[in-house]
Amino acid sequence: MKLILAPMEGLTDPIMRDVLTHVGSFDWCVTEFIRVTDSVLPEHVYDSYCPELKNNGKTSAGTPVHVQFLGNNPDMLAANAVRAVELGAPAIDLNFGCPAKTVNRHRGGSVLLDEPDVVHLLVKAVRDAVPQHIPVSAKMRLGYLDENHTLENAHAIEDAGASWLTVHARTKADGYTPPAYWEKILPIVEALNINIIANGEIWNTQHAKRCLEQSGCHDLMLGRGAVTTPDLSLCIRQNREDAVLSWQDLLELQIRFLNGPSKTEIGMVGRYKQWLGMMTKAYPEAKLLWDEVKRIKDLNEVIQKLHNFL
Ligand SMILES: Cc1cc2nc3c(=O)[nH]c(=O)nc-3n(C[C@H](O)[C@H](O)[C@H](O)COP(=O)(O)O)c2cc1C
Numbered sequence: 001m002k003l004i005l006a007p008m009e010g011l012t013d014p015i016m017r018d019v020l021t022h023v024g025s026f027d028w029c030v031t032e033f034i035r036v037t038d039s040v041l042p043e044h045v046y047d048s049y050c051p052e053l054k055n056n057g058k059t060s061a062g063t064p065v066h067v068q069f070l071g072n073n074p075d076m077l078a079a080n081a082v083r084a085v086e087l088g089a090p091a092i093d094l095n096f097g098c099p100a101k102t103v104n105r106h107r108g109g110s111v112l113l114d115e116p117d118v119v120h121l122l123v124k125a126v127r128d129a130v131p132q133h134i135p136v137s138a139k140m141r142l143g144y145l146d147e148n149h150t151l152e153n154a155h156a157i158e159d160a161g162a163s164w165l166t167v168h169a170r171t172k173a174d175g176y177t178p179p180a181y182w183e184k185i186l187p188i189v190e191a192l193n194i195n196i197i198a199n200g201e202i203w204n205t206q207h208a209k210r211c212l213e214q215s216g217c218h219d220l221m222l223g224r225g226a227v228t229t230p231d232l233s234l235c236i237r238q239n240r241e242d243a244v245l246s247w248q249d250l251l252e253l254q255i256r257f258l259n260g261p262s263k264t265e266i267g268m269v270g271r272y273k274q275w276l277g278m279m280t281k282a283y284p285e286a287k288l289l290w291d292e293v294k295r296i297k298d299l300n301e302v303i304q305k306l307h308n309f310l
Pocket of ligand 1: 006007008009010011031032033068095096097098139168199200201202221222223224225
């Protein structure tokens with residue numbers, strides 16, 4: 001079984017990828033989407049989205065990082081994919097799932113699922129442009145407002161030469177409201193010859209098992225669950241319902257996160273609180289820690305609090 005850490009803008013950024021692949025058991029991760037419009041992006045943009053390119057396209061734990069693009073311009077997507085590969089990207093992924101209004105208004109992300117021909121054109125342009133040994137994959141939802149084109153899109157992606165397809169088992173209209181319809185991935189698995197990776201609402205080992213059964217997939221992409229419970233991938237692989245990592249392990253992980261290369265100190269504290277807030281859903285200890293740090297703005301003070309807890 002392959003387990004993949006999901007691309008999540010503002011969440012699985014390079015620092016989060018570093019800590020989660022340090023403890024977790026992921027086959028690869030995917031960058032937050034890089035939006036492509038009408039130019040080949042300068043190197044500093046690639047550096048900021050994917051500093052791992054300078055480390056052979058891998059996190060410090062050695063986990064490959066695939067570069068994800070979002071856009072509707074085939075030539076520019078292709079040119080940027082070529083550039084990313086030149087800079088060291090081990091694989092390219094294309095985003096057909098983003099539900100954000102501004103992105104959709106500019107004909108990017110999930111709105112393209114109403115235009116399977118365009119989806120095909122974009123995947124093919126990128127596939128034809130990058131060297132054959134570099135995988136090109138796509139990530140889609142079941143549809144935009146409805147599921148009328150689910151199979152058409154999946155076939156469009158396969159026929160364009162994609163190596164695999166990840167399916168977030170909801171439409172854009174479903175947003176992020178549970179449930180994820182894992183069983184709706186099954187017809188795609190049955191119709192296509194390429195590998196399908198299932199995604200959506202996997203928060204524990206039970207969910208992973210049920211998702212595999214219902215979707216017919218062998219591989220899973222983990223999103224918010226992997227951030228909320230950093231040992232989720234270990235639990236799933238070891239078929240364990242109980243935690244693999246202790247709260248002490250997790251505190252050390254949080255210190256690693258806070259000591260990571262920060263954009264700005266305030267930004268870093270905010271990012272950490274966002275993560276801690278998510279962890280309060282899974283760990284009673286996180287709630288206690290939250291009460292201690294919620295008003296602190298200074299990075300070193302937060303780190304000191306964590307050391308005290310350790
Ligand atoms: C904050 C946030 C940002 C996201 N950003 C991206 C993104 O950049 N690219 C992408 O393909 N999907 C993105 N997604 C969707 C996730 O990759 C995933 O498909 C979705 O969260 C469902 O999986 P989950 O229930 O395991 O979280 C994002 C999701 C969230 C919650």
